[in-house]
Every structure is written in C-alpha cells, then in structure tokens.
Amino acid sequence: MTKGRIRNNVRKLRFLGSEMTQQQLAEKIGVTRQTVIAIEQDKYSPSLEVAFRIARVFGVPLEEVFQYETAESESGSAA
Amino acid sequence: MNVSYQEKSILGSLLAVVVVYGYYFASVLHDARPEFDGGSLGRLVFAVIAIVVIEIVYHIVLALESKPEPKDERDVLIDCKAYRNAYFLLATGAFLVMGWVIMAGLVRDAAPTRIIVTPFLMVNAVLLVMVLAELMKFLTQLFYYRLGLR
Numbered sequence: 001m002t003k004g005r006i007r008n009n010v011r012k013l014r015f016l017g018s019e020m021t022q023q024q025l026a027e028k029i030g031v032t033r034q035t036v037i038a039i040e041q042d043k044y045s046p047s048l049e050v051a052f053r054i055a056r057v058f059g060v061p062l063e064e065v066f067q068y069e070t071a072e073s074e075s076g077s078a079a
Numbered sequence: 080m081n082v083s084y085q086e087k088s089i090l091g092s093l094l095a096v097v098v099v100y101g102y103y104f105a106s107v108l109h110d111a112r113p114e115f116d117g118g119s120l121g122r123l124v125f126a127v128i129a130i131v132v133i134e135i136v137y138h139i140v141l142a143l144e145s146k147p148e149p150k151d152e153r154d155v156l157i158d159c160k161a162y163r164n165a166y167f168l169l170a171t172g173a174f175l176v177m178g179w180v181i182m183a184g185l186v187r188d189a190a191p192t193r194i195i196v197t198p199f200l201m202v203n204a205v206l207l208v209m210v211l212a213e214l215m216k217f218l219t220q221l222f223y224y225r226l227g228l229r
Contacts, residue, residue: 005229030151031151031152031153032083032148032149032151032153032154033148034083034085034148034153035151035152035153035154037081038153038227038228041227042227042229043226043227043228043229044153044227044228044229045228045229046152046153047152050152
C-alpha cells in the first residue's frame with residue numbers, strides 16, 4: 001500500500017472567506033486555535049467530522065478543502 | 080515560539096516531577112541503609128506532598144495568566160498515544176521488578192550471588208517505574224504537540 005499525505009487549503013479558504021481568523025474558525029468547528037494551526041501546517045489530519053464541519057463553514061465540497069496525495073498522484077499530475 | 084496552554088501545563092508538570100523526584104532519588108541513592116526509618120519515610124511523604132502542592136499552585140498561576148483551553152480531539156489523540164507509551168514502560172518496569180524479587184527469592188541462600196530485597200528498595204523500585212512512566216507520558220505529549228500527528 002502506498003502511504004499518502006493529506007494536504008489542505010484551510011489557510012487559503014480562510015483568507016478568501018472574509019479573512020476569518022484562526023480563532024473564529026476554531027470556534028465554528030469546535031476545536032482549539034492550536035488545532036487549527038496544526039491543521040494548516042499539515043501537522044494534524046482532523047477527524048472526518050471536523051473535516052466536514054470545516055467544509056461546511058466555507059460552503060465548499062470536502063475535496064476542495066482536503067486532498068489525499070500519494071507519490072503516484074503527484075507524478076501523475078506533473079506528467 | 081508559540082506555546083499552547085496544554086504544552087505549558089505539561090512542561091510545568093514535567094519540571095516538577097524531574098526536580099522533586101530527582102532530588103528524592105538522589106537522596107535515596109545516598110542512603111547508607113536500604114530500610115524504612117523516620118528519615119526515609121519522611122522524604123517519601125514530603126516528595127508526594129511537594130508534587131501535589133507544586134502542581135496545584137502552578138496550574139492556578141497558569142490559569143490566571145493564560146486562558147485555559149478545553150481539550151479537543153487532537154489533545155485526546157495525543158493523550159492516547161502518550162498513555163500507550165507510558166503503559167508500555169510501566170508494564171516493562173513491573174515485570175523487571177517482579178523478576179528482581181523472584182530472583183532474590185531463588186538465590187536467597189547462595190551467598191556470592193545474594194540479591195538484596197527490602198520493602199524500602201521494592202517501594203522505591205516501583206515508585207521509580209511509576210515516575211519514569213509519567214515522564215514518558217509528558218515527553219510523548221510534548222513530542223506530538225511540537226512535531227505534529229500525521
């Protein structure tokens with residue numbers, strides 16, 4: 001099995017979404033600001049429930065917030 | 080460096096355990112007689128009370144200085160990993176202490192290989208294992224808070 005990595009656009013979406021602060025997002029999705037920071041830095045992959053809450057806050061599909069990348073998918077997109 | 084409330088709490092507890100039990104075990108090592116007496120029992124009770132008092136005072140000060148944050152799913156996951164590592168160390172230590180006591184019983188009368196087991200040494204061996212497990216918990220938590228969970 002190829003091990004992948006979950007990437008996200010939370011930081012970008014936060015700025016596009018009327019420059020929402022990390023604290024505001026944290027309160028809306030029910031986690032601490034430290035967890036939002038960890039998510040943005042790719043240091044933590046949230047649970048499916050929190051991932052759906054983030055997508056709902058920004059009003060976008062889940063795939064627009066989180067992407068699952070493997071070495072194969074990266075080489076495929078580069079080709 | 081951005082240090083969260085949880086990390087400050089762990090760092091304070093880690094420091095308290097290192098200082099208090101470091102002092103305690105250093106004094107145990109310098110004990111001439113490995114037996115319980117007024118002095119050794121007093122030091123043990125003092126160490127336990129000192130840890131409790133330091134923890135309470137530190138967390139009151141910490142709560143006044145920085146806003147306490149409730150634990151979320153990331154904190155709980157980090158706790159689980161920390162308790163797993165601490166449990167592994169605790170179980171290993173418990174087996175080592177059991178092995179030591181059993182060996183001491185087996186070679187009780189063989190003078191050249193005599194292993195000393197006294198209630199004082201057994202209590203301190205168990206306490207050392209518990210302290211090491213606690214340190215493992217704190218260090219694992221700090222590791223995952225700093226380097227992240229992937």
